[in-house]
Amino acid sequence: MSKKELRDIRPDVNWKEITPGGVIDSSGNAHLFKTGDWRSMKPIWNEEKCKQCLLCNPVCPDSSIKVNEEGKMTGIDYDHCKGCGVCAKVCPFKAIDFVEEV
Amino acid sequence: MAIRERLSGNEATAIAMKQINPDVVAAFPITPSTEVPQYFSTYVADGVVDTEFVAVESEHSAMSACIGAQAAGGRAMTATSANGLAFMWEALYIAASSRLPIVLSAVNRALSGPINIHNDHSDTMGARDSGWIQIYSENNQEAYDNMLMAHRIGEHPDVMLPVMICQDGFITSHAIENIELVEDDKVKAFVGEYKPAHSLLNRENPISVGPLDLQLHYFEHKRQQAQAMANAKKVILEVSEEFYKLTGRKYGLFEEYKTDDADVVIVVLNSTAGTVKYVIDQYRAEGKKVGLIKPRVFRPFPVDELADALSKFKAVAVLDKADSFNAAGGPLFTEITSALFSKGVFGPKVINYIFGLGGRDVKSNDIEIVYDKLLEIANTGKVDSVYNYLGVRE
Amino acid sequence: MAYNLKEVAKKPERLTGGHRMCAGCGAPVVVRQILKALKPEDHAVISSATGCLEVSTFIYPYTAWTDSFIHSAFENTGATISGAEAAYNVMKRKGKFEGEAKFIAFGGDGGTYDIGFQALSGAMERGHDMVYVCYDNGAYMNTGIQRSSATPKYADTTTSPAGKKIPGKMQPRKDLTEIMANHHIPYVAQTAPIGNMKDLYEKAEKAIYTPGPAFLNVLAPCPRGWRYNTPDLMELSKMAVETCFWPLYEVIDGKYIINYKPKTKLPVKDFLKLQGRFKHLFKAGNEYMLEEIQKEVDSRWETLLKLAGEA
Structure with missing residues (x-):
């Protein structure tokens, strides 16, 4: 088949x-x-503040923290991110803002 | 050449399983089917089969393990009776709806309660709407032959449904009778390799099995499943024809015994048919035109064929070894009368007897009572009682 | 190889986005990390008990599993996966399967502690080469937060409501990790999503690659059932560990190893006060409940220390 x-x-x-x-x-x-439209809140990644510690990656329930082949965080997959804010909360460098979805 | 043996129904079933050499057998002991996994586990212990025997902790897990094994691309088999089958209930439906052609040896026993270890058909009749193909067997030979045909039927691409081969507990399962076995190599060639379209172990094409299936698609899946059951009738006849060529033993959807010129017939499943045949021979010697129709295939129910076959008789008694507790007859009776009505067959008078519950012995004089009543109905055209109990103390 | 978050993050995702678990759910976090512990070249056969995880990850025709996946019912995932493993053994012997396949069953606490307990116990005793993972969120969340035998004492659930006469669930939590350790299987561990996930990952790796049966009990906070704000997932998990409500330990061939001992064991109320399901415990007059829970946590922790030869 x-x-x-x-x-x-x-x-x-x-x-x-x-x-x-x-x-x-x-x-x-x-x-x-796409589960991105579930969001009422939205994480915003600030690349300049990010130290690439990657703590945000394993805590995402939606596999939405994008990491490239070099092991660098490259952004957030908004197609699937449901806006739970766990990534923002665990970031030691406040590199992810958690804001109202507009 | 075929091998002549003397075997019980259980041992014959286990030998069929040995010859089929399935990948996984998962089973839990319950009287009277216990011997099947017992015999089979000795084949595993002696290394004469390639099978993994999974000695599960319950029948629910037996059927669940069969589901996992069959979905993984293996052939999975089990055996059970009565409460064991009832405990599998949920998983029986899942096996069928997941389109997994598992094969189960059902050794018919009365369902609790009260608890009783002897034969009636309340167990498999309860599972009649679970989506399993159900094939009934009069004796050890039929139990063995049906088992050899089960995989060919269930695994057919137009079917892909699990199959239950039923035989009467103790009466067939434990009674040693003559039997003719098919040679191992012939069985192997007849049954063939199992090559499912998908499997959990196909790493090139991983699959997901058993979805949450909501309003949008569930009905389509069920309609498709229903079609598979409808398709099974043709496949059963094809496989039976091929089996006839192999063994010379002929099987159809049901067996007719001395019906050609019969005025009245009994319709009954499994081993009781043997007793009925004995009485027929006695009555025929007295010139009484009596016959038997013994359904072999209960699921799918051969509506057209049975309605056609029954249309020529004056009176029909359907004997049910299970009660429906609907105050309106047993399950076989309900299906037969429904078939007759829906096919516009209004000629025969049809009555029902519920008999043999909990292993109550059915003697030839019980059957004589039924034929005498049928002949009376044939003569008078009058039915005084449609729903009857046979062999219960009044 | 020592745990390296960067290397783990680079490994392929085996649970895709697009599943329908709630925002901030702990279960997919647990599942993702466990599947990361698989060698990329190994095929996995995964089963799940009926529950949040199953009904949210495989809604026809969408599956979030990149490996093979099977769900059959609520109480039988241990048996279902054991059948698949048995078939694999035969196919491997017959040369019909190349490479390695690993077998992982998931169940919530309802599907594991309660209705699926028999099938789990049977599968572990039979010695199948498989891992059973319980993602324990302490109630039947899928049907709307009903109590399970994993629900902590006094928790407010929809079938153990904190009422005027009865203040929530009246029975203490079953200790399933201990029960599984008493199956004398090669590997049993209790873990939680903590920090960089080292503990969870390493235990998953051991469980998957230890031949024979293994059991993981993983705390999986549920924002709806526990009633906390979704961003606090990791905080809840951390506090469960820091208070010794949920000790991190493993039992390897019968030997107990406590993987983390807090320098200062925090009072259990610090974990409880974060959750709406324990709100009534903090009303005046209910101090006895907090004391009782603290006593229970202390006693279980002492027992564990003794088992590990540390007391």
């Missing part, structure tokens, strides 16, 4: 086309679901 991508499982998919047993074989496809 060919891999079923999300485009094949649209909201109007009929019973003949839906994946048997509810199996999903495009693993990790939840990244296509």
